[in-house]
Amino acid sequence: MPLPDPFVARLQQIVPADRLDAVLASFEAPIATGFRVNTMLRDEEETISVLMDEGVPVQAVEGVPGAYAVPADSRPVLLASRPYADGHIYIQNVSSQLAPIALAPRTGDRVLDLCAAPGSKTGQLSALVGRQGEVTAVEKVRPRFYKLKANVYAQGATNVLPWMGNGAVYWRREPESFDRVLVDAPCSTEGRFRTHDPETTAYWSPRKIREMRSKQVKLLWAGIQALKPGGTLVYSTCTFAPEENEGVVAKVLRTFGDAIEVVDAGLPTRGPVADQTVPGLDAWNDRPFDSTLATTRRVLPNTLLEGFYIAKLAKRSSTVDKS
Known part of the structure; x- marks a missing residue:
């Protein structure tokens, strides 16, 4: 539309x-899925390491402390990850x-x-x-x-x-x-x-x-x-x-x-x-x-x-x- x-x-x-x-x-374009690590529950570096071990193509956002993103087509992989299931990451543009x-x-x-x-x-x-x-x-x-x-x-x-x-x-x-x-x-x-x-x-x-x-x-x-x-x-x-x-x-x-x-x-x-x-x-x-x-x-x-x-x-x- x-x-x-x-x-x-x-x-x-x-x-x-x-x-x-x-x-x-x-x-009109697909948008990346942004997220941050919930440091009230988990260490940031450790959480990102777990995501990468699970094959999630995480990219830190330069200049924005604590902000990360995955490509739009990788959103399902992120949502299937253990850190997401455990509440250790929070989806937020x-x-x-x-x-x-x-x-x-x-x-x-x-x-x-x-x-x-x-x-x-x-x-x-x-x-x-x-x-x-x-x-x-x-x-x-x-x-x-x-x-x-x-x-x-x-x-x-x-x-x-x-x-x-x-x-x-x-x-x-x-x-x-x-x-x-x-x-x-x-x-x-x-x-x-x-x-x-x-x-x-x-x-x-x-x-x-x-x-x-x-x-x-x-x-x-x-x-x-x-x-x-x-x-x-x-x-x-x-x-x-x-x-x-x-x-x-x-x-x-x-x-x-x-x-x-x-x-x-x-x-x-x-x-x-x-x-x-x-x-x-x-x-x-x-x-x-x-x-x-x-x-x-x-x-x-x-x-x-x-x-x-x-x-x-x-x-x-x-x-x-x-x-």
């Missing part, structure tokens, strides 16, 4: 002209792994994962902060919350505290309490479109983009309110739409002024991710964005990566009225 014409027309304005043909071709890496939590940090289900990034954050740290994982939709809990349990992430409720109001429970906040927002999922799977584009429309933007602004605002002064927040989506990406960040920057600053996203500077990364847009529909949004990053899709967007924000001063 072809991509929606309005989507292609928008993409022509978003993607650099010299990259457009390759991006369009990626929606490499693009998805970039948000926790960009957030760069330290051992012992308190982290808030504001839109946590199904738990892929939650488990990754859990491993990054270690047993001394803590990850609060928020999800408001009941079935997704229980999936999150099961997923976290299966990953051995005992330092995760799942909470069922609306992420847009969680900050009121613990204002300015977290060292790091991840807002991996619900979005129009354009980065996951596949021409061979009509379900991926079935619900897309310009109206859907507007609906998502409204939710995203509230979630990012709430994430900043939960973040300690001096802390770091990553906002990410798996979509191309500037309204859901630069537009959301720009809106929140206007709200908080000098208290919030866009900083370097901290993505890989070498390897396949670096090759597919472009700066954020400086304008959309003739409306200029703050110049600092060029520091945000859009990951263009190919046979390894799904489309993705990442903005990293630093909180310079308090934003919560304590009067």
Whole structure:
């Protein structure tokens, strides 16, 4: 099934002209299966050794610590492996792994994962902060919350505290309490479109983009309110739409002024991710964005990566009225 014409027309304005043909071709191509080793349960080097002994054609992803992939046609071999059966590896596209890496939590940090289900990034954050740290994982939709809990349990992430409720109001429970906040927002999922799977584009429309933007602004605002002064927040989506990406960040920057600053996203500077990364847009529909949004990053899709967007924000001063 072809991509929606309005989507292609928008993409022509978003993607650099010299990259457009390759991006369009990626929606038709089989994509590699990315994964990471679940270091909460097993040593990384040992696990990769077991996979290779079983004949799985594992490739480390240069520049992305802990990220691995196998070719699309080797996915069945990976899923039949002992490390997969034992829960020692977790299937996760490499693009998805970039948000926790960009957030760069330290051992012992308190982290808030504001839109946590199904738990892929939650488990990754859990491993990054270690047993001394803590990850609060928020999800408001009941079935997704229980999936999150099961997923976290299966990953051995005992330092995760799942909470069922609306992420847009969680900050009121613990204002300015977290060292790091991840807002991996619900979005129009354009980065996951596949021409061979009509379900991926079935619900897309310009109206859907507007609906998502409204939710995203509230979630990012709430994430900043939960973040300690001096802390770091990553906002990410798996979509191309500037309204859901630069537009959301720009809106929140206007709200908080000098208290919030866009900083370097901290993505890989070498390897396949670096090759597919472009700066954020400086304008959309003739409306200029703050110049600092060029520091945000859009990951263009190919046979390894799904489309993705990442903005990293630093909180310079308090934003919560304590009067």
